[in-house]
Amino acid sequence: MGWVMDFKKILVAVDASENSARALAYVAEMVGGSKGFRVELLHITRLPDKDLFQDEKSWDEQRLKQEQKAQEFLKEARAVLESKGVDPGAVSERGFCIMGHSIAENILEIQEEGGFGTVVVGRRGMSKAEEFLFGSVSSKIVQYAKHCAVWVVA
Amino acid sequence: MSAEVRKLVERFLPDFPIVHCGEIYTDTSGFMNISYGDVIALDGLHYLVFRDEAERRFGMEDPKYWVKRCQTLETGERRILKLVFHESFPMKIGPFVIRCHRSAEKEGRILDLVKNDRRFMQGLPLKDEKGNLVRVLELIRGKRLDEVVDAIPTDHRTYFHEFFPKILEKFIGSCQAVAFLHSHGEKHGDIRRDHLWVESGTDAYRWIDFDYAFDFYENPFGLDLFGLGNILLFLVGKGHHTSQRMRELGFGEDVFNALPPEDFSLMFQYRLVNLRKLYPYIPEELNRVLMHFSAGANVFYETVDELLEELSPCLDLVSRP
Numbered sequence A: 001m002g003w004v005m006d007f008k009k010i011l012v013a014v015d016a017s018e019n020s021a022r023a024l025a026y027v028a029e030m031v032g033g034s035k036g037f038r039v040e041l042l043h044i045t046r047l048p049d050k051d052l053f054q055d056e057k058s059w060d061e062q063r064l065k066q067e068q069k070a071q072e073f074l075k076e077a078r079a080v081l082e083s084k085g086v087d088p089g090a091v092s093e094r095g096f097c098i099m100g101h102s103i104a105e106n107i108l109e110i111q112e113e114g115g116f117g118t119v120v121v122g123r124r125g126m127s128k129a130e131e132f133l134f135g136s137v138s139s140k141i142v143q144y145a146k147h148c149a150v151w152v153v154a
Numbered sequence B: 001m002s003a004e005v006r007k008l009v010e011r012f013l014p015d016f017p018i019v020h021c022g023e024i025y026t027d028t029s030g031f032m033n034i035s036y037g038d039v040i041a042l043d044g045l046h047y048l049v050f051r052d053e054a055e056r057r058f059g060m061e062d063p064k065y066w067v068k069r070c071q072t073l074e075t076g077e078r079r080i081l082k083l084v085f086h087e088s089f090p091m092k093i094g095p096f097v098i099r100c101h102r103s104a105e106k107e108g109r110i111l112d113l114v115k116n117d118r119r120f121m122q123g124l125p126l127k128d129e130k131g132n133l134v135r136v137l138e139l140i141r142g143k144r145l146d147e148v149v150d151a152i153p154t155d156h157r158t159y160f161h162e163f164f165p166k167i168l169e170k171f172i173g174s175c176q177a178v179a180f181l182h183s184h185g186e187k188h189g190d191i192r193r194d195h196l197w198v199e200s201g202t203d204a205y206r207w208i209d210f211d212y213a214f215d216f217y218e219n220p221f222g223l224d225l226f227g228l229g230n231i232l233l234f235l236v237g238k239g240h241h242t243s244q245r246m247r248e249l250g251f252g253e254d255v256f257n258a259l260p261p262e263d264f265s266l267m268f269q270y271r272l273v274n275l276r277k278l279y280p281y282i283p284e285e286l287n288r289v290l291m292h293f294s295a296g297a298n299v300f301y302e303t304v305d306e307l308l309e310e311l312s313p314c315l316d317l318v319s320r321p
Helices: A018-031 A056-083 A103-114 A128-134 A137-144 B003-012 B104-113 B145-150 B156-183 B222-237 B243-248 B253-257 B284-291 B304-311 B314-319
Strands: A009-014 A038-047 A091-099 A118-122 A149-153 B039-042 B045-057 B060-072 B078-082 B088-093 B096-102 B123-127 B133-138 B142-144 B196-199 B205-207
Touching (some): A009 A103, A103 A118, A103 A137, A137 A149, B003 B039, B104 B133, B156 B314, B284 B314
Parallel strands (some): A038 A091, A118 A149
Antiparallel strands (some): B039 B045
C-alpha cells in the first residue's frame, strides 16, 4: 500500500437537514469519550445560480443570509459533539460557499487534501427518479471516494 | 401615435396602415404595454411589433406577452424579440414539481456562445436604455421535429427502416450540440421535442429557447439528459406509447398486461420505454440505451458523452439494409 488511511481523522459533511443531524449524532455516539479522534465539521453552502435572481443585489442578500445560517449551524453542530464527550480541542469547523459546483466533488477534494481517512454523510433516501434528476451527494461520494472509508447514515 | 413611428413606417414600410402606428419604446420594461404597431428601438435599429408570440401545447394556445413578433424596419427582416420577464414558476416534470426561473442573461450568454453555430437558433442579446437584455432572434423557417415525425405516413416498421436512420443521425448531431453547451458550463434547460426544429430547405436540426434556469448541481445535466432521452424515445417509437396509444395501434390487452412497471419511463409511469417488446426489429443495443431512462434502470447517464458513447454505434445497426 502506497498510502496510509488515518481513519481517526473524520470529515463530517453537514447541512441543516434532518439526515445530516442523524449523521452528526451518529458520529458523536461513535467517537464521544474516545481518544485519538479528530473531527472536522464541513458545511458547504452552495450559492444559487445568479441566473435565478433579478439582480446582483438580491443575489448578494441571499448569499449573506446563507453564510450566516451556515455559521450558526456549525456552532450548533459542535455543541452536539461536545455534549457527547468529544474533546473540544479535537473538533474543527470549516464553512464556505461555492458556486455552480458539485458539493460531493468539493467534499472529496477536501477529504483528499486533508488526508481524512473517514468521510461521514447523511442520506435522505431518494427515489431513483429523484436521484436521476437531482443527483445525490451521498451516492456520488460513495461512487468516487478513494483511500478512505465512507459512512453513510440513512 | 408617435410622429417618429409614423415617419419610420412611411419611410420603410409604406404598406403598413398608418392608423395602427403606435409608440416608440426604448425601455422595454413594461412589455405588456408594447403591442401591434409599436416600435422597439435597439442599437440603432427599429423593430415594428406585429403581435405577441403564442405557444401551442396540448391543443391550447399559451400567449407569451414578453415575446414579440417583429419586422426590422431598416432591413425588412422578420425577427422575434424576447423581452425581459423575470418569471419564476413551478414546473411539473414527471412526479416532481420544480422551481424554474426564466433568465434573459442565461439565454444571452448562450446566444453569444453559439454564434454562427447553426445547430442552435441565432440571435443578438442587446440592452435597452434601462439595461433590460432583449434577445433579437432570427426566425427559423421550418417545423418542429415531432410534427415532422408524426406526419410521416407509414407504419412503424417502414418508418424505422427507411426514415429513422437519417433522423437518428441528425439527432446524434443535436445531442453533440447539447454536449457542446455542457462543455462550456451551460445547460439548455428546456429540452423537449417542440424545442428542436427542422429547418426548411436545409433539414438541419436546430435547438431553440434556452432561457430556463434551474438550480440542480449534484446532477447538473440531469434535466437535459432526461429531455434527450424523452426525445429519443419519441423518435424510436414514432410517438410515445401509452396504453391508450398501444390500443389505437392495435396491440392487444395481453401485450399491455405483460409489460412490467420496469419497462416504463422512470418519470412517466404510463410511457413505455422497452419498445423492443412491441417492435422486435429494434436493435438490442438501441433498446438498451432507451432502457437507461426506464424505471428498471439502476445506472443512469451522467453526461451526454456517456449517452453518445452508446447511442452512436447504434447508427450502423439501424442503417444496415
